[in-house]
Amino acid sequence: MSSVTFIGEHLFWGNLGHTAVVVSFISSILACLSYFFAERNPLDQSWTKIAKYSFHLHSLAVLTIIASLFKIIYSHYFEYHYAWQHSSTDLPVHFMISCFWEGQEGSFLLWIFWQMVIGQILLRNAKNWLNPVMAVIMLSQIALTSMLLGVKIFSYKLGSSPFELLRNVMANAPIFKTADYLSKVKDGNGLNPLLQNYWMVIHPPTLFFGFATTVVPFAYAIASLWRKDFKEWLKPALPWALISVMVLGAGIIMGGFWAYESLSFGGYWAWDPVENASLVPWLILIAGVHVMIIHKSTGSSYIVALGLIIATFLLVLYATFLTRSGILGNSSVHSFTDLGMSGQLLVFLLVFVILAIVLIAMRWKLMPRSAKDEEIYTREFWMFIGSLVLVISAFQVILTTSIPVFNKLFSANLAPPADVIGHYNKWQMPMAIIIGVLTAVANLLKYKKNTNEALKKMGLYALISLVITLVLYYAFDLKNYFYLGLLFAGVYGITTNLILLIPFLKGKIKLAGASVAHIGFGILLIGVLVSSANKQVISINESGTALNPEFNNKENVENIYLERGKPNKMGDYIITYVKDSVQWVNTYYQVNYKKLNKEGEVDYEFNLYPNGQINPKFGLVANPDTKHYWGHDVFTYVSSVPSGKAESKYINEKTHMVAPGDTIYTNNGYAILQGINTNTDANYIDMKNFQVLLGAELKVYTLDKVYDAMPLYGVKDNSATSYEALVEEAKLKFRFVEVNPETKKITIVTSEKDTSGDFIIMKAIVFPMINFVWAGTIIMIIGFFLSILKRIKELKISN
Amino acid sequence: MKKTSIIALILIALAIGAIASMYGDASTYENFEVALNHPGKEYHVVGVLNREKEKYYDPQKDANYFSFYMVDEKGKESKVVYHNPQPADFERSEKIVIVGKMEGDHFEASKILLKCPSKYNETEVKT
Numbered sequence: 001m002s003s004v005t006f007i008g009e010h011l012f013w014g015n016l017g018h019t020a021v022v023v024s025f026i027s028s029i030l031a032c033l034s035y036f037f038a039e040r041n042p043l044d045q046s047w048t049k050i051a052k053y054s055f056h057l058h059s060l061a062v063l064t065i066i067a068s069l070f071k072i073i074y075s076h077y078f079e080y081h082y083a084w085q086h087s088s089t090d091l092p093v094h095f096m097i098s099c100f101w102e103g104q105e106g107s108f109l110l111w112i113f114w115q116m117v118i119g120q121i122l123l124r125n126a127k128n129w130l131n132p133v134m135a136v137i138m139l140s141q142i143a144l145t146s147m148l149l150g151v152k153i154f155s156y157k158l159g160s161s162p163f164e165l166l167r168n169v170m171a172n173a174p175i176f177k178t179a180d181y182l183s184k185v186k187d188g189n190g191l192n193p194l195l196q197n198y199w200m201v202i203h204p205p206t207l208f209f210g211f212a213t214t215v216v217p218f219a220y221a222i223a224s225l226w227r228k229d230f231k232e233w234l235k236p237a238l239p240w241a242l243i244s245v246m247v248l249g250a251g252i253i254m255g256g257f258w259a260y261e262s263l264s265f266g267g268y269w270a271w272d273p274v275e276n277a278s279l280v281p282w283l284i285l286i287a288g289v290h291v292m293i294i295h296k297s298t299g300s301s302y303i304v305a306l307g308l309i310i311a312t313f314l315l316v317l318y319a320t321f322l323t324r325s326g327i328l329g330n331s332s333v334h335s336f337t338d339l340g341m342s343g344q345l346l347v348f349l350l351v352f353v354i355l356a357i358v359l360i361a362m363r364w365k366l367m368p369r370s371a372k373d374e375e376i377y378t379r380e381f382w383m384f385i386g387s388l389v390l391v392i393s394a395f396q397v398i399l400t401t402s403i404p405v406f407n408k409l410f411s412a413n414l415a416p417p418a419d420v421i422g423h424y425n426k427w428q429m430p431m432a433i434i435i436g437v438l439t440a441v442a443n444l445l446k447y448k449k450n451t452n453e454a455l456k457k458m459g460l461y462a463l464i465s466l467v468i469t470l471v472l473y474y475a476f477d478l479k480n481y482f483y484l485g486l487l488f489a490g491v492y493g494i495t496t497n498l499i500l501l502i503p504f505l506k507g508k509i510k511l512a513g514a515s516v517a518h519i520g521f522g523i524l525l526i527g528v529l530v531s532s533a534n535k536q537v538i539s540i541n542e543s544g545t546a547l548n549p550e551f552n553n554k555e556n557v558e559n560i561y562l563e564r565g566k567p568n569k570m571g572d573y574i575i576t577y578v579k580d581s582v583q584w585v586n587t588y589y590q591v592n593y594k595k596l597n598k599e600g601e602v603d604y605e606f607n608l609y610p611n612g613q614i615n616p617k618f619g620l621v622a623n624p625d626t627k628h629y630w631g632h633d634v635f636t637y638v639s640s641v642p643s644g645k646a647e648s649k650y651i652n653e654k655t656h657m658v659a660p661g662d663t664i665y666t667n668n669g670y671a672i673l674q675g676i677n678t679n680t681d682a683n684y685i686d687m688k689n690f691q692v693l694l695g696a697e698l699k700v701y702t703l704d705k706v707y708d709a710m711p712l713y714g715v716k717d718n719s720a721t722s723y724e725a726l727v728e729e730a731k732l733k734f735r736f737v738e739v740n741p742e743t744k745k746i747t748i749v750t751s752e753k754d755t756s757g758d759f760i761i762m763k764a765i766v767f768p769m770i771n772f773v774w775a776g777t778i779i780m781i782i783g784f785f786l787s788i789l790k791r792i793k794e795l796k797i798s799n
Numbered sequence: 800m801k802k803t804s805i806i807a808l809i810l811i812a813l814a815i816g817a818i819a820s821m822y823g824d825a826s827t828y829e830n831f832e833v834a835l836n837h838p839g840k841e842y843h844v845v846g847v848l849n850r851e852k853e854k855y856y857d858p859q860k861d862a863n864y865f866s867f868y869m870v871d872e873k874g875k876e877s878k879v880v881y882h883n884p885q886p887a888d889f890e891r892s893e894k895i896v897i898v899g900k901m902e903g904d905h906f907e908a909s910k911i912l913l914k915c916p917s918k919y920n921e922t923e924v925k926t
Contacts, residue, residue, distance in 0.1 A: 417824040418841035561862035620887035640884035
């Protein structure tokens, strides 16, 4: 290798980036150790100083890594493997940002960046908790930066560097024998088409910010154990935990938006392992926040609060292990390349698991416990129960998601359930009902002592909610009594929390975060219920019977074949595939929808443009298009398109003998012979050429339109000539071939345009009330935000 | 008994229930032989596409009928019917996982997962 001097490489940026990785790694070790010793020797200020400077150095190094990597992607330096693999020259700038975190290294970098930013904030705010908290965070930072090292230690490769050169990754490729190989590498592999979506620009940074924030409450919990201070940690940890709930929640739901907007499975949630892996820590964290509040208000449940907060971060690490070690294989839409780092990821996870277990074991006897039995008639009791329900719910999800892990551990051959949704629903639905009801019940109770007043309110509100539930049950046309429970849970939660909200509306809304968040949850619950229970696949072919007896005997025939220009009835719609147009790498298929009312007349119409990208690597990558109404969405995507274009050819000739008033049936519509015109004025024909010239007056009816057509028949000197009439839009041709004076009938030959090769196969789904899902989550997030403000204020007062 | 203990017991019961349900609902990776012996039960079968035999998809006749022949890891072949359009990139697949059950002479797949060569990890430099 060394004998060749390569031309045109920009080695500076790679060297800079790689050096910065090494500096960030070493400085994080230094900072971690210094914070550790600073905590051990509180009198010696020099440790704190060293820690601070090494952390600043670390921050600078992290920014340098990001800048270098972005420069490489932005300038299309394809000599770097990362740029070559994840980007291409035709990408717009905002997608280049997505390239940045398409690969494992980039997404680790994102996480490192956020953790660094959080560290900088803590440096200013953590006050007397700074040393132990930062020591823990820097430990996590050591682990994360080691993932980017890409350094061989003995025979083990530690991490994977984003600054690896293409010629080193594929050292054996013959192309690298030439010095000017770069002149031949003209373009990169480009961004995975599924990620070419604006949500992919903001979803990953939000999600990773969420992941990164979970380390803060964890660090406070560890610090609490370390210092044997079982009380004070809670105040600063609570706002951080809430920030984490908010950001992680926002990140997860953005993933849902992305899935709904750009994936063609038809929905926002698929119980995909990667989705589950981020949902589970979030659920545990919400449980943890509730128990923290219990602990803060009553002084009990310290161990559970601590355990849940610690579990959250460990679950984030476990999720990282699941999604990046390649253990999930092809069972997920988010496939990170396996970089052979599973060992390192496992060590990362185990270090923190062991650290937590050892510390808890050491402090077990010192931890505060309440001796007396729990009182049932209190808020804390039901909040606690609710938190446990969340834990069970999370446990069930992570259990099934971990099937590939159990296979590895016990060499079993289990596969995920065949009916994944049914499997999760039967657990999650009852849990959701309990939680919905508890958001009402627990909030009506006070801490510690209660009067009968609360019980009366509970009953009254339940009654009101029951009435509303029944009305909604019929309004939404739900057909399953089990849904009644879910609907009631949602309505009860919303009603009660709305009433609880009223006193806060006069300028004290900041204090009502909990009520707002719980209202959001109720709305979300109803949205999820109605949009999935009443989800309707409307792309079911109603036009005719199948030719092959083996066909169409299934219920799951959910895709419809649409020839260009030929209207098709589908549910309450008449749909027509109008045309296609190409934009950048995508082909957009214009599909016209005409909504029919009960009388069968066209109510309104709209066009959707689902697109497909015929990607050389991925085949057809379909992106749906959705028409949003306030009460429902019409969701459409192409599931298959022909490979080539059709020629204009008319086939399927049929002969019809008809008299005026008779009907001619074709596959594309029908025509009625109105009469025979003996006095045609067809100007394109020299009429003098004929002794007789007849025109068949046809009215042609397709599903949504009526056309006039007049094929002609001329006779001269015992020889007849036919002139075809073409109805372009209906794809029909009519030829007038014969007159039979005896039967008073004429013969018309019809033919249909051969449209094989000019069609799309598409699927369409109507989602009612899906806006409730989005509205519910947004309200929930506003609620979290208000709670954060409230807890930060409390923290400031107590300081 | 303290309420805390009752709660703990319920919690343990639910956890065991979740484990049992996970185990009970989980499908298994099997071959056609097993699927044939247990018609109606859903399995995951791993195999490769038999490229010698014809695969059938004629969207004009039925957009929701796709059939092909797959050879499982034990070498047994079966016809597979999938009541959906032919998955994109089917041709390039080097490994197929089908989820479904045996129905008469064919395997009725409800899901098809494709493993394509180097889908995310290009190993060749195109020039």
